[in-house]
Amino acid sequence: MTIASELEARAEELEARALSLETEKRALEEEFREMSRRFVDLERQNTHLASLFVASYQLLSSADRDDVLTAIQEIVTNLVGSEEVAIYECDRSAGELVLAASCGLDADRLRRVPIGSGVIGRVAATGSSYLVTEAGTPSEECPDLTACIALRVADQVAGVVAIFRLLPQKNGFTRVDEELFDLLSTQAAGALSTSHLRARLGVAAGPSA
Amino acid sequence: MSSVKKNRVLLVDDSATALMMERMILDRGRYEVVTARNGVEAIEKAIALRPDAIVMDVMMPEMSGLEACRSIRAHATLRETPVILVTTRGEPEHVEAGFSSGCNDYVTKPVDAVELLSKLQSVLGSEIR
Numbered sequence: 001m002t003i004a005s006e007l008e009a010r011a012e013e014l015e016a017r018a019l020s021l022e023t024e025k026r027a028l029e030e031e032f033r034e035m036s037r038r039f040v041d042l043e044r045q046n047t048h049l050a051s052l053f054v055a056s057y058q059l060l061s062s063a064d065r066d067d068v069l070t071a072i073q074e075i076v077t078n079l080v081g082s083e084e085v086a087i088y089e090c091d092r093s094a095g096e097l098v099l100a101a102s103c104g105l106d107a108d109r110l111r112r113v114p115i116g117s118g119v120i121g122r123v124a125a126t127g128s129s130y131l132v133t134e135a136g137t138p139s140e141e142c143p144d145l146t147a148c149i150a151l152r153v154a155d156q157v158a159g160v161v162a163i164f165r166l167l168p169q170k171n172g173f174t175r176v177d178e179e180l181f182d183l184l185s186t187q188a189a190g191a192l193s194t195s196h197l198r199a200r201l202g203v204a205a206g207p208s209a
Numbered sequence: 210m211s212s213v214k215k216n217r218v219l220l221v222d223d224s225a226t227a228l229m230m231e232r233m234i235l236d237r238g239r240y241e242v243v244t245a246r247n248g249v250e251a252i253e254k255a256i257a258l259r260p261d262a263i264v265m266d267v268m269m270p271e272m273s274g275l276e277a278c279r280s281i282r283a284h285a286t287l288r289e290t291p292v293i294l295v296t297t298r299g300e301p302e303h304v305e306a307g308f309s310s311g312c313n314d315y316v317t318k319p320v321d322a323v324e325l326l327s328k329l330q331s332v333l334g335s336e337i338r
Contacts, residue, residue, distance in 0.1 A: 040323050047322040050233040058226050074226035081319045083297055169299035169317045 048176045051079045055180055059187045065195040069101040072188050076163055077103070080177050082146070084164035086110050089192070090124055090157060097124050097160060105164060120162050123148040127157045129181060131173060147173065149181045151189035158189045216333055217241045219260035221251040221277070222295065223269045227318070231264060231295070234322045235329070248272025252280055255287050262333055264325070267296040267307065275310040282311035291332035295320060 058071040069087055076085045084104040088097035097113040097120065116125040119139045123130050130139070130148040139145060147163040161184060166172075197203075218240045222228045228244055236242045243258055245251040247269045255263060263281065267274040274294050281287045291313045296303055299317040307315045314328045 043322045043326065046237070047234065050230060050322075051319075054226060054230045054233065057229065071226065074224045077297065077318065078224055078227040078230060079319055167297055167299070167318065170319070 048179075051176055052179060052183060055079060055183055056187055059184075059191045062191055063195065063198060065100075065192065065199065068188065068191045068195050071191070072161060072184065073101060073103055075180065075184065076161065079180055080163065080173075081167045081170035082163045082165065083167065084144070086162040086164075087159065088113065088120070088124070088162070089159040090115065097121065100159065110162075118142060119145055120148050120160055123150050123160050124157050126150075127152055127155075129185065131178070131181070133173065147181065149184050151192065152185055153189045153193050158193055161188065215239065215241045216261040217243065217258065218329065219243050219245060219251060219255055219258065219263045219265075221245045221248070221263065221265035221269070221274070223247055223266065227266060227295070227320075231320060231325070234320065234325055235264075239326075240329075248274060248277030248280070251277050252284070252287075255281060255290065256284070259286070260290065262291045262293065262329060264293045264295060264329070267294050267298075267303075275306060278307075278310040278312050293325070293328055293332060 055075045058075065059068065062068040062071045072087055073085055076082050086102040086105055087100045089100045091098050095115050097115060099107060099111045102110060113121045113124075115121050119130055119142045127150045129150050130145070132146045144164045145162060146166055149161045149163070150157050151159040151161065218235055220228055220231050220235070220242055221244070222231065223246050228246075232242050232244065243254060243260065245254045248265075249272045251263065251265060254260075265274045265277060272280075278292050278294065281290060281292060292311065294307045294310075294312045294315040295318060296307060296315055297318045304315060313332045316325050316328060
C-alpha cells in the first residue's frame with residue numbers, strides 16, 4: 001500500500017468517524033431538547049398542584065371570617081390573576097347578596113344584589129357558576145364580569161365570588177383556574193361557614209400557621 | 210450526597226398566598242429560601258442574611274418593592290444583589306418603573322414557575338439544580 005492510499009484510507013476513516021460523531025451530537029441535542037421539554041412540563045404540573053395545595057391550605061388555615069375573605073382575594077389575585085374581585089354572602093331573609101369584601105372595584109355600586117337578578121344574582125339563585133371562556137362572549141348585562149363562582153355548602157349557596165377584569169397579561173382562564181374555582185366553590189364556602197360558627201360559639205382562632 | 214452550597218433567595222411579599230406559592234416553586238431542593246413581609250423587613254433581612262438574590266413583590270404596605278429596590282441599590286453591601294420584581298402589572302410603564310428602581314428583571318403574577326426559575330438562574334449565573 002502506498003503512502004497516498006494509506007492517507008486516503010485514513011481520511012475516509014476520519015470522515016466516517018466525524019459523521020458518526022455528528023450523528024451522535026444531533027441525537028444528544030435532541031435528547032437534551034426532549035429533557036428540557038419534559039422539565040418544563042413537569043415544572044408546570046408541579047406548579048398546577050402547588051396552586052391547588054396553596055389555595056386549599058390558605059382557606060383551611062384561616063380561622064376567622066376576615067382571614068377567609070383575605071385568603072379568597074389573595075387566591076384570585078395571585079393564583080388566578082385578577083385584581084377586581086367582589087365576595088358576597090347570601091342574606092336569605094332579605095333575599096339578597098351582601099358584599100362582604102372587595103378589591104379594585106367601586107364597593108358602593110356593588111353593595112347589595114337581589115338573589116336572582118343579573119348574572120351575579122342568578123349564580124346565587126341557581127348555584128351554577130358563570131365563566132367567560134375563550135369560545136364564549138361576556139354577558140351584555142355585565143361585560144366586565146369574567147367569572148362568578150357559587151360558594152356552596154352541601155346544596156345551599158352561601159355566597160358568590162365575582163371576578164371582573166383579568167390582569168392585562170392574563171389572556172383567559174386555564175384548566176388550573178377552573179380547578180381553583182371548583183376548590184373555591186366548596187372549600188371557601190366551608191371555611192366561611194366554619195368561621196361564622198366559630199364566631200357564634202365564641203371559639204377563639206388558634207395561632208396561625 | 211451533594212454538598213453543593215445552595216444559593217440563598219430572599220422572597221418578599223405581603224400576601225401569605227403569594228409567599229407560599231413562590232416558596233414552593235423555589236424550595237424544591239434548589240434554593241435556601243428566607244422570607245419577609247414588606248420592604249422594610251426585606252432590607253433588614255437582606256443586611257443580616259446577605260441573600261444571593263431577592264424576589265420581591267411591587268405592591269406592599271409600609272415600603273413598596275420599588276422603594277425597597279432603590280434602597281438596596283443605594284446600600285453599600287447590597288447594591289450588587291440581584292433583584293427580581295414580581296408585579297401584577299405587566300404594561301410597559303410599570304415594567305419601566307421597575308427597571309428605573311434598579312431591578313435586574315421582573316415577572317408578572319400569576320407567577321409562572323419556569324419563567325421565575327429561568328430568570329433567577331440568569332441573574333445568579335448558575336444552572337438549575
